[in-house]
Amino acid sequence: MRAGVHINRFDHSGGRPALAAELAATGAAAEAAGVGWLSVMDHYFQMEFNGGAEDPMLEAYTTLGYLAGHTSTVQLSALVTGVTYRHPGLLAKIVTTLDVLSGGRATLGIGAAWYDREHEGLGVPFPPVAERFERLEETLRICLRMWDPRDDGPFEGRHYRLAETLCVPAPVSAPHPEIMIGGGGERKTLRLVARYADACNLIAESPEQVRHKLDVLREHCEAEGRDPATIRRTIAYTGEAATTGDLDAFLRDIRGYTGLGIDTVILAPRLGEPAAWIESFVAPAVRRLAELD
DSSP states (O other), X not given: OEXXXXXXXXXXXXXXXXXXXXXXXXXXXXXXHTOOEEEEOOOSSOOGGGTOTTSOOOOHHXXXXXXXXXXXXXXXXXXXXXXXXXXXXXXXXXXXXXXXXXXXXXXXXXXOOOOHHHHHHHTOOOOOHHHHHHHHHHHHHHHHHHTOTTOOOOXXXXXXXXXXXXXXXXXXXXXXXXXXXXXXXXXTHHHHHHHHOSEEEEEOSOHHHHHHHHHHHHHHHHHHTOOGGGSEEEEEEOOHHHHHTOHHHHHHHHHTTTXXXXXXEEEOOOOSOHHHHIIXXXXXXXXXXXXXX
């Protein structure tokens, strides 16, 4: 089992002038610790549970591009992009650019979007949930089409119409950037994982809950004629032990997930200065997680 790091706060004690240096230090610390994944939230307003909209929030893909220039090995992604935030053709181009400039380290993390306040606040249309899932599936199809060098023709969907699915330069990743779908919805989200995704991300609410979600995913894979072992399994750990730096408590929480085929545990501390936390907490956690396999 490997460790990943998710950056979700930008309230550095040094304020705005300190953010760039902190992000660069975070990337360096993550790679020194042996972390394989580094992600940021894709939101325009900070979450209510994390300080609220008046707290700082950086745009995801600009931030990932900056991190790409200050790292060389970690996989980079938004966790996860809301499907409503960018037209799918532009999203494919953005993720491709990140993949090319990072040397093939981009993941398209994507979901159906949910935070109505930032949509309303910034004037972004926020369709009903059923339509958002329709748009999510069309977006996945469009991205895969744009990453297919054999087909740059038109796309005709219910919500999106593209005259050309042209993407030059092509991604460095082969056959395309990893697609990760976030969420555990059993009827729609996990069906889309089985049909389109290379990886899933589930909230680590409990080992029993995650085991159940993986069983549902397996059923969807059977219906799609797909081997579930081809889908990389990740969980997002949001327990307080990560934020407080209690390594023993964290390992007790995680121990129940062994045997579920979890590839990566993504740690999401509520900290505005993650570089030092990675050095003190994540580096020893990487070693201890490897011992759980």
